[in-house]
Amino acid sequence: MADVARRAGTSTAVVSYVMNDGPRPVAVATRERVLAAAADLRYRPNRIARALRARRTGVAGLILADASNPYFAALAREIERALADRDTLTLVGNAGHSPARQKRLAERFLAAQVDGLVVVSAEGGADVAAEAEAHGTRAVHVHHRPRTAHGPLVPADNAAAVRAAVDHLRGHGHERIDFLSGPTDAGPVGVRRRAWARATPGTLLRCTYSRADAADLTERLAATDTLPSALVVATDEQAIGVLAGACRAGVAVPGRLAVVSLDGAPDTAYTAPALTVTAQPLTAMADRAVDQLLTGEADDTPLTAPLITRATCGCPDRPRSGSPR
Amino acid sequence: MADVARRAGTSTAVVSYVMNDGPRPVAVATRERVLAAAADLRYRPNRIARALRARRTGVAGLILADASNPYFAALAREIERALADRDTLTLVGNAGHSPARQKRLAERFLAAQVDGLVVVSAEGGADVAAEAEAHGTRAVHVHHRPRTAHGPLVPADNAAAVRAAVDHLRGHGHERIDFLSGPTDAGPVGVRRRAWARATPGTLLRCTYSRADAADLTERLAATDTLPSALVVATDEQAIGVLAGACRAGVAVPGRLAVVSLDGAPDTAYTAPALTVTAQPLTAMADRAVDQLLTGEADDTPLTAPLITRATCGCPDRPRSGSPR
DNA sequence: CTGAAAGCGCTTACAG
């Protein structure tokens, strides 16, 4: 920067003003000279130095419970996109469902002076929001905020989504509809489970949030002839497992078993058969989370997750002509 | 830091030495006082200041062609893990297959003074490696390096993988085996396509790297009765689309159409039916890429991608008992 | 083993 200033016959202050288009005006002739000098010297501003002085890095931290889960992965992509739209870089880390790892990530990101932290489906036990607050940094939760944590949350309207799913299956003639939940009733899955219990009779099933477990469970139910005619599944990860298990057991979907999944990430459009889902509005959730992070304005009205009918509910699978995801 | 030094009755130099365990020794008593003072004041070192002075940020940049692709997403996860294992944070960005966006990301990451850049399946046209070199920063390509780019590449043995896939399908009695390639023969897909052409007779099929296109193509082939009995598919993304298209068209897999995919990311274990694949060794690739990035030592011997037989090739789908992914 | 001080590359009051 000093070199550029020297070559342009001016001061580093002026160089800064032209590189940043402000905050003070620069005479056209001076600006030209600076730009020419910068180009000649291939000058690239050092964002680290800028960050140290300006106390803003232009970097946000994104903490993921588990990017192997296609729903979280899709959400992560949208958040990275939303951040990039606002000229902010994304530091990512997978906590792998471990509170300890989650806490370590938060500490490291905070030490790296991120401008904010977005936490997708935080674990209980490690209060990232509190760490951030102690650091004077904003944090926002997406999808799920542990009961111990404070700070804003960007939620979807999970109860309404479940009601839509149940109503739709009922329209296909199912009177009892089972529900596949996670191992506990924490977070949005609990909301979904309770909304299902209020909406329809049926059996509560549980397994971990993994394809493997959901597939095994489905095979086991098929083997013991205890499969329901219709099943609402708490997460995409499990729904994909259910389809895999049904396929291995020779169970026809949707003929023998109708399925609706409640995350509805884009990947679900290309399962076999194509999953009917309630689709969480990932783009809107990401934009809202990032806006809240950058402006500090809170808005926790739930976002609508519309029903998307595809093949697994029993609707005819409409041929799609080259439709993008 | 000055506060800590004052409270411990020493200098900032000593505080630095104890926070970093070096490079100079500190008397035990002094160290204790510093640690106590740091704890009392909840002192957290500022990595940005450290980075400015030490000319190392402890951050690497990861540029992805497209995280929607499950293979790239899985590779990204492994790279983030490998970097974290070496105490390095990960800045990510999706280029969305656009050379312009890829270049912009590289510039931004370089401006953020990353210690290195890893590029997964770079686009031609934007020479990230050259940008990095001009900046005095290391870059390594994973999976694919455009012909215009220099620098190290971490490749899998794609030709051997294709031969294994073809041999296996031949063992199931297929004499002609078609190949679904991408729109062009760039990169590893070209290697795969040529290895297939050398190994077996069959028809060359092409479509974009999207589930939608692969599904549509499969439906179209089914409608015109031009489906092969066996198909090797260049990428997971397309293979998932083929399965979706087959399901929509009522084509039995593997009975009427046997399929093997050549990426073999973990997601392929839970398609319906489960995909037989050659599995790129993602963990080994990520570790090697990160080692090369951090040490500068190159090693471009191809990594083996073993055949994993599941259901789509015609092998019996073995029941798995709760096996993790 | 320790301290005083320079300096990393910027931004931004302060002064003109």
Place this chain on the structure above:
DNA sequence: CTGAAAGCGCTTACAG
């Protein structure tokens, strides 16, 4: 409209 200079929070020669 512009310049000289302080200072962001560290690390690391330099000197003892």
